[in-house]
Amino acid sequence: xxxxxxxxxxxxxxxxxxxxxxxxxxxxxxxxxxxxxxxxxxxxxxxxxxxxxxxxxxxxxxxxxxxxxxxxxxxxxxxxxxxxxxxxxxxxxxxxxxxxxxxxxxxxxxxxxx
Amino acid sequence: xxxxxxxxxxxxxxxxxxxxxxxxxxxxxxxxxxxxxxxxxxxxxxxxxxxxxxxxxxxxxxxxxxxxxxxxxxxxxxxxxxxxxxxxxxxxxxxxxxxxxxxxxxxxxxxxxx
Numbered sequence: 001x002x003x004x005x006x007x008x009x010x011x012x013x014x015x016x017x018x019x020x021x022x023x024x025x026x027x028x029x030x031x032x033x034x035x036x037x038x039x040x041x042x043x044x045x046x047x048x049x050x051x052x053x054x055x056x057x058x059x060x061x062x063x064x065x066x067x068x069x070x071x072x073x074x075x076x077x078x079x080x081x082x083x084x085x086x087x088x089x090x091x092x093x094x095x096x097x098x099x100x101x102x103x104x105x106x107x108x109x110x111x112x113x114x
Numbered sequence: 115x116x117x118x119x120x121x122x123x124x125x126x127x128x129x130x131x132x133x134x135x136x137x138x139x140x141x142x143x144x145x146x147x148x149x150x151x152x153x154x155x156x157x158x159x160x161x162x163x164x165x166x167x168x169x170x171x172x173x174x175x176x177x178x179x180x181x182x183x184x185x186x187x188x189x190x191x192x193x194x195x196x197x198x199x200x201x202x203x204x205x206x207x208x209x210x211x212x213x214x215x216x217x218x219x220x221x222x223x224x225x226x227x228x
Contacts, residue, residue, distance in 0.1 A: 041123075042221055042222065043204055043219035043220050043221045044157075044206075045219070046218075104156040104158075105156055106156040
């Protein structure tokens with residue numbers, strides 16, 4: 001069965017310190033993986049995506065994620081948190097089955113402490 | 115500007131009333147989607163449409179209806195049969211065909227039942 005798990009519902013970091021948001025997936029197929037960010041009462045904005053090219057993917061706003069097949073993980077990182085990074089982050093997995101094949105994690109709320 | 119618009123941003127409904135949420139896109143995408151978002155549950159798929167005049171139920175279609183008479187429009191009606199309609203509703207679109215194609219999201223409509 002296909003699934004995606006975001007291991008932390010809430011992460012809190014101090015401004016200027018590194019950010020790590022964890023995501024694991026379960027799949028029998030080779031997935032495509034996405035990270036989206038959502039600010040309060042806004043739609044989802046794509047941060048980055050992995051599509052079986054380079055395993056280290058760079059996105060917008062200084063975020064990057066590394067696809068590790070052996071660990072079935074796609075963790076999101078940023079070297080230095082900024083106040084504007086405070087938002088909800090969704091890990092999303094796309095599998096090669098069906099007409100609509102997006103599976104959303106339950107989200108991780110990132111709080112940045114000044 | 116290309117993008118997805120949703121209206122209204124906030125919507126209030128009395129119990130027993132049907133309401134229709136608007137979603138319009140000028141990205142020339144064939145596929146459109148409606149999601150419901152509840153706190154701590156990520157996004158759940160209500161309906162999707164791969165092409166004009168065709169649509170499919172998602173995971174939580176009961177109490178909802180859609181139409182796809184035009185490529186750029188995919189309105190969602192929340193009927194009185196939906197027992198717990200208070201939620202944040204997100205519309206998305208993409209060009210189908212590639213697993214890794216990105217879904218683009220609108221800004222959302224927050225529906226509250228009074």
